[in-house]
Amino acid sequence: MRKVALIQARMDSSRLPGKVMLPLAGKASVLHVVERLQHANNIDHIVVATAEHASNDQLVALCQREGVDCYRGSLPDVLQRLAGAARHANAEVIARVTCDCPLIETDFIDQRLAIIEKESCELTYCLTAGMIFAGASVMTAELLYRLDREITDASDREHGGLPYACRNRHLFNAKEVLPYAALNAYNFRLTVDELADYELVSAIYDELYKPGRPIPIWNVIRYLEARPELSAHNRHVQQTKVNDRSLMESPTR
Numbered sequence: 294m295r296k297v298a299l300i301q302a303r304m305d306s307s308r309l310p311g312k313v314m315l316p317l318a319g320k321a322s323v324l325h326v327v328e329r330l331q332h333a334n335n336i337d338h339i340v341v342a343t344a345e346h347a348s349n350d351q352l353v354a355l356c357q358r359e360g361v362d363c364y365r366g367s368l369p370d371v372l373q374r375l376a377g378a379a380r381h382a383n384a385e386v387i388a389r390v391t392c393d394c395p396l397i398e399t400d401f402i403d404q405r406l407a408i409i410e411k412e413s414c415e416l417t418y419c420l421t422a423g424m425i426f427a428g429a430s431v432m433t434a435e436l437l438y439r440l441d442r443e444i445t446d447a448s449d450r451e452h453g454g455l456p457y458a459c460r461n462r463h464l465f466n467a468k469e470v471l472p473y474a475a476l477n478a479y480n481f482r483l484t485v486d487e488l489a490d491y492e493l494v495s496a497i498y499d500e501l502y503k504p505g506r507p508i509p510i511w512n513v514i515r516y517l518e519a520r521p522e523l524s525a526h527n528r529h530v531q532q533t534k535v536n537d538r539s540l541m542e543s544p545t546r
Contacts, residue, residue, distance in 0.1 A: 340362045
């Protein structure tokens with residue numbers, strides 16, 4: 294089965310515009326997400342899924358310079374964008390990854406991709422994961438296309454169909470996959486929504502990153518454990534809420 298990572302990335306974030314291009318250790322954040330996924334074991338191809346909007350032209354140009362596959366679709370209709378990107382890449386299984394998480398834990402993605410393939414699941418979900426694991430969902434491409442056909446609610450479509458899929462998981466061959474308990478016990482916020490988030494992640498990259506070698510997540514944990522004042526830097530930032538009825542892994546767009 295062809296397993297494709299679809300990276301949602303756009304320049305017009307309301308809380309931190311242009312964050313996907315902000316530098317981490319001298320390299321754009323989106324390229325760090327690409328690099329981490331390139332080191333995953335179960336991903337065959339990577340596509341940056343962005344929008345047909347002039348604000349994203351520089352992002353597309355960066356992808357072209359770096360040889361990263363890029364697809365442009367609807368700005369507000371993220372579900373349409375993801376389905377189009379999946380077709381573009383001839384995907385059979387997709388891992389939807391948000392660019393909000395430049396320290397995305399790829400082992401957890403690998404685990405779920407393997408389950409989809411070996412156990413014939415359509416969807417893996419996790420309703421309890423902490424922020425270390427935020428930023429990814431894994432499903433078959435056929436389920437993604439089904440969601441694209443069936444979902445009419447604009448909010449569900451804006452969030453890639455995942456709230457709908459999780460609320461209606463009893464309708465699919467779905468399996469909850471829990472993250473590694475030892476990691477999920479930490480409450481470090483590693484998602485980039487606001488400037489304080491970026492400052493924290495930037496400090497981590499400045500200290501720990503070596504070119505071409507994604508930072509192991511346990512190195513991040515040990516670094517933040519030793520620097521409680523740094524780990525508290527973005528504790529005040531509130532995670533964006535989708536709506537009260539949504540059950541999903543990553544509320545970011």
